[in-house]
Amino acid sequence: xxxxTLDTHVDIGWPNPPDPRTETKQQVDFPKMARGGMRAVVxxxxxxxxxxxxxxxxxxxxxxxxxxxxxxxxxxxRAFRFCATPGELEACHAAGALGVLSAVExxxxxxxxxxxxxxxxxxxxxxxxxxxxxxxxLADSARPRPALGDGPEEHGGLSAFxxxxxxALNAAGMLVDVSHVSKxxxxxxxxxxxxxxxxxxxxxxxxxxxxxxxxDEQLDALxxxxxxxxxxxxxxxxxxxxxxxxxxxxxxxxxxxxxxAVRRIGIExxxxxxxxxxxxxxxxxxxxxxxxxxxxxxxxRGYGERELGLLWSGNFLRLWxxxxxxxxx
Numbered sequence: 001x002x003x004x005t006l007d008t009h010v011d012i013g014w015p016n017p018p019d020p021r022t023e024t025k026q027q028v029d030f031p032k033m034a035r036g037g038m039r040a041v042v043x044x045x046x047x048x049x050x051x052x053x054x055x056x057x058x059x060x061x062x063x064x065x066x067x068x069x070x071x072x073x074x075x076x077x078r079a080f081r082f083c084a085t086p087g088e089l090e091a092c093h094a095a096g097a098l099g100v101l102s103a104v105e106x107x108x109x110x111x112x113x114x115x116x117x118x119x120x121x122x123x124x125x126x127x128x129x130x131x132x133x134x135x136x137x138l139a140d141s142a143r144p145r146p147a148l149g150d151g152p153e154e155h156g157g158l159s160a161f162x163x164x165x166x167x168a169l170n171a172a173g174m175l176v177d178v179s180h181v182s183k184x185x186x187x188x189x190x191x192x193x194x195x196x197x198x199x200x201x202x203x204x205x206x207x208x209x210x211x212x213x214x215x216d217e218q219l220d221a222l223x224x225x226x227x228x229x230x231x232x233x234x235x236x237x238x239x240x241x242x243x244x245x246x247x248x249x250x251x252x253x254x255x256x257x258x259x260x261a262v263r264r265i266g267i268e269x270x271x272x273x274x275x276x277x278x279x280x281x282x283x284x285x286x287x288x289x290x291x292x293x294x295x296x297x298x299x300x301r302g303y304g305e306r307e308l309g310l311l312w313s314g315n316f317l318r319l320w321x322x323x324x325x326x327x328x329x
Contacts, residue, residue, distance in 0.1 A: 003305070004093045005291055006040045006313035008230060008271070009103075009179075009201040011278035014046070014067060020074055027276035027287040030080060033098055036291035040089055040099030040313070042126065042200075043071045046278065047109040049134030049145060057111030057137075064109035068123040071102040084124035085324065086317045103177070103200075105129040107138040107165060114164055117172035126320055127175035127200065130162065130189065138162035139189075140182040142211045157184035163192060170194045173327030175319060183218060190221045195323040197225060198316070201232035201275045204257045210237050216264060223265035226322070228315050230271035231257040233280040233294075251284035251297035258311065259301060267307050271315050272298075 010028045018024040023031045028041055045067035050056045075082035083089040083099045092099045102123070107130045110116045117128065130138050134145035135154045139162045144150035155162065166189055169176050176197045178186040190197050199222070205213035214222070214229055222229050231238075235249035238257060254272065261270040272294065274280040276287060284293035298308060 002037065002039070003295070003308055004040065004090075004313040005038050005295070006042070006089070006099070006101075006316060007038055007274050007276070007288070008042045008316055009044060009232065009273040009278070009280075010041045010276045011044050011046050012067070012071070013277070014063070017070060021080075027274070027281060029288075030098060032287055032289040036287075036289040038098075038288040038291045039093055040083065040101060041288075042101040042103050043074070044103055044105045044278070045071065045109075045125070046105040046132070049106060049108050049132050049136060049141075049148060051148075052108075052137060054111075057108070057113075060106075060109040061111060061113065061116065064104050065119070065123070068102050068104070068120060068125055071100065072124055075100040082124060084126075086321045089317070101126055103127045103129070105177075106132040106136065106180075107162070108132070108134075108136040110138065110165060112137055112161060114168045117165075117168045117174050121172040121174050125174060127177045127198065128169055129177040129179050129200065130165070130185070131180045133180065138165050139185040142180055142182050153182065153184075155185070157182060157188040158192070163188075166192050170323070171327055173324040175323050180212065183215070186214070186218055187221055190225045190227060193225070195326050196227040196319045197222070198228040198230065198319055200230050201234070201273050201280075202229055203231055203234070203237035204229075204260045207257055207260055208238055208240055210240070212237050219261060219265050219269075223269045226269075226319070228269055228271055228319055229261050229265070230273045230316070231261065232272070233274045233276070233282045233285055235282055238282070249282045251282060251294045254282060254285070254294060255297045255301050258298065267310055268315060268318075270311060271313075272311050
């Protein structure tokens, strides 16, 4: 069977998303996936940070749920199948179809509604990214938004409500994504969550000291709880360049970050993703049609079929399966 290449973080255009069944200007659509051998994608219901009042939270929740419905409707049940469980994704792959999955980015969409994870899970969402840029009701962000009134820190990591939200995600069977979360919040979520946590789109601060990356202490924490750090194709996270210069980050830089994480915490705790249509794209992997470029770079570093399977999907599927099993009791 061909490699199950699962890209776990891809944004979509909103509020006027193009038809993914046709060739579009997006970095990911079904024709590009088919050409590049990208077998499945987690499309993201992304909600930008806004005012933290009743109206703001209501609008954010409505946007997230509309996007989840839209993502589910992208699939036709035949050539493109919506997958709400690891088993459904594996069956989809075995049938030669492309997999469509969903997740929510930014716990701002929860407001203070602990029932949201159950609703989102019923729509098929597999994870929630606790924050985006800017603090919210759940946690501090790795990148505060002074324009929204953020100081460097507000909650000291997770808020009391954020701790309840992690429990609600565990109960619903959704993975806790700590990308964008402050270091303190990330470490607290790792210690608190009953299921292993994941950073779906990150990089290693030891190689590029960017606030969106994870340092070696954070990598160690992910290993300790059985979690996962997924190196993503965002040039600024991979390589530092002087302001105003074009970032020349490539699949070789991604492979450097994968190598560092694997040496530090082991192949079972490392993965890859793109963040396409949300800022991702590097030389050698500019869109879904060029997916073999990343696989080739990793293979050249000595990663065999087993290791490639873990990096592309096996490790994420293990965490997702564990989250659902714990929720089922």
